[in-house]
Amino acid sequence: xxxxxxxxxxxxxxxxxxxxxxxxxxxxxxxxxxxxxxxxxxxxxxxxxxxxxxxxxxxxxxxxxxxxxxxxxxxxxxxxxxxxxxxxxxxxxxxxxxxxxxxxxxxxxxxxxxxxxxxxxxxxxxxxxxxxxxxxxxxxxxxxxxxxxxxxxxxxxxxxxxxxxxxxxxxxxxxxxxxxxxxxxxxxxxxxxxxxxxxxxxxxxxxxxxxxxxxxxxxxxxxxxxxxxxxxxxxxxxxxxxxxxxxxxxxxxxxxxxxxxxxxxxxxxxxxxxxxxxxxxxxxxxxxxxxxxxxxxxxxxxxxxxxxxxxxxxxxxxxxxxxxxxxxxxxxxxxxxxxxxxxxxxxxxxxxxxxxxxxxxxxxxxxxxxxxxxxxxxxxxxxxxxxxxxxxxxxxxxxxxxxxxxxxxxxxxxxxxxxxxxxxxxxx
Ligand code: AMP
Ligand code: GLY
Numbered sequence: 001x002x003x004x005x006x007x008x009x010x011x012x013x014x015x016x017x018x019x020x021x022x023x024x025x026x027x028x029x030x031x032x033x034x035x036x037x038x039x040x041x042x043x044x045x046x047x048x049x050x051x052x053x054x055x056x057x058x059x060x061x062x063x064x065x066x067x068x069x070x071x072x073x074x075x076x077x078x079x080x081x082x083x084x085x086x087x088x089x090x091x092x093x094x095x096x097x098x099x100x101x102x103x104x105x106x107x108x109x110x111x112x113x114x115x116x117x118x119x120x121x122x123x124x125x126x127x128x129x130x131x132x133x134x135x136x137x138x139x140x141x142x143x144x145x146x147x148x149x150x151x152x153x154x155x156x157x158x159x160x161x162x163x164x165x166x167x168x169x170x171x172x173x174x175x176x177x178x179x180x181x182x183x184x185x186x187x188x189x190x191x192x193x194x195x196x197x198x199x200x201x202x203x204x205x206x207x208x209x210x211x212x213x214x215x216x217x218x219x220x221x222x223x224x225x226x227x228x229x230x231x232x233x234x235x236x237x238x239x240x241x242x243x244x245x246x247x248x249x250x251x252x253x254x255x256x257x258x259x260x261x262x263x264x265x266x267x268x269x270x271x272x273x274x275x276x277x278x279x280x281x282x283x284x285x286x287x288x289x290x291x292x293x294x295x296x297x298x299x300x301x302x303x304x305x306x307x308x309x310x311x312x313x314x315x316x317x318x319x320x321x322x323x324x325x326x327x328x329x330x331x332x333x334x335x336x337x338x339x340x341x342x343x344x345x346x347x348x349x350x351x352x353x354x355x356x357x358x359x360x361x362x363x364x365x366x367x368x369x370x371x372x373x374x375x376x377x378x379x380x381x382x383x384x385x386x387x388x389x390x391x392x393x394x395x396x397x398x399x400x401x402x403x404x405x406x407x408x409x410x411x412x413x414x415x416x417x418x419x420x421x422x423x424x425x426x427x428x
């Protein structure tokens with residue numbers, strides 16, 4: 001079967017890597033891909049949000065399965081458009097993608113189905129929103145309703161900061177129509193974790209838990225990014241908590257959506273805050289996480305294409321996933337200045353040496369090929385993943401490998417994975 005992966009980040013390189021290993025995959029394409037996917041797939045020069053061009057490409061090339069990485073094409077209805085033309089696509093429909101694309105939709109859904117989450121209200125004008133902030137006081141969290149590439153959330157320490165966030169959304173229109181409404185909610189304390197599951201609309205097949213690192217600097221300082229590193233499996237979610245999340249959050253959500261007339265197929269990703277061993281939902285994403293996927297997929301021993309097809313066909317109940325009994329630690333190498341302003345086009349050195357290492361995976365994100373060089377082409381550039389039975393060795397493998405790679409301005413967090421150590425009895 002010919003398979004197309006839509007997207008061009010580290011997540012999509014990791015997906016391409018897992019799909020390529022499947023005996024069900026005869027030929028692999030990536031739109032638009034990056035210099036890493038070019039090594040294992042044919043890159044197609046089509047933007048991930050260009051729905052018409054993707055549909056035409058699939059028809060012309062008899063693509064048997066499309067795997068959609070990012071949220072934007074899902075929210076634009078790529079899966080619906082492909083399905084209308086008889087092309088199988090892995091991911092939720094436009095309607096189902098609202099679970100990520102509209103925070104007001106998802107929060108109201110959480111309330112209706114008694115899913116544990118922060119207390120909140122939704123506003124469509126600045127005056128009512130300001131009054132609510134004045135009534136509730138700080139700290140408080142202000143969220144643009146729609147998709148904002150991870151930049152629409154302000155965790156405000158003061159009321160003034162929260163009101164500045166409202167001004168950006170309602171007056172400066174920083175997020176355009178994604179800011180037509182805001183969700184304002186109570187700030188939750190605790191430690192975050194990412195829990196992803198495949199769904200076929202009725203049954204779920206959970207993955208191993210992961211933990212992302214959103215702030216740009218060590219010790220969670222600085223502005224939020226798309227994610228500076230991740231590891232799996234995350235020991236903050238022990239067996240008991242895992243079973244609780246599967247039953248009371250993931251399955252309950254899929255069942256609730258079905259009651260609302262929404263058949264949710266694809267990956268459902270819960271962003272959780274864990275406090276005193278209890279999970280609270282920060283948000284749902286309608287797709288694989290980036291960089292969580294880069295840590296999760298190297299540990300998967302089952303055929304991902306078989307699972308994706310079962311999700312589409314409603315057969316997940318008959319599937320299981322085998323996982324390696326190992327840990328994976330993924331460190332993101334970013335461009336100087338990311339997540340604010342950064343240059344592109346810096347030559348990357350050392351990749352050949354890293355690719356030779358055992359138990360180390362390199363997933364490209366913002367990279368491109370220029371003549372014989374691989375150059376930087378985005379904010380998050382590379383993902384270096386170390387794998388080992390022992391958590392600290394997985395961490396060391398990733399950081400030792402990074403010593404071999406360089407590009408002008410490269411920066412990365414030095415503490416990816418440190419939060420796991422307390423659960424595993426490993427000293428810092
Ligand atoms: P979201 O896109 O809703 O997941 O928010 C992005 C990030 O903002 C999360 O990963 C958290 O770090 C933070 N955040 C969101 N909501 C809250 C909350 N209610 N309390 C504390 N932090 C939050
Ligand atoms: N790792 C955060 C995200 O994928 O949204």
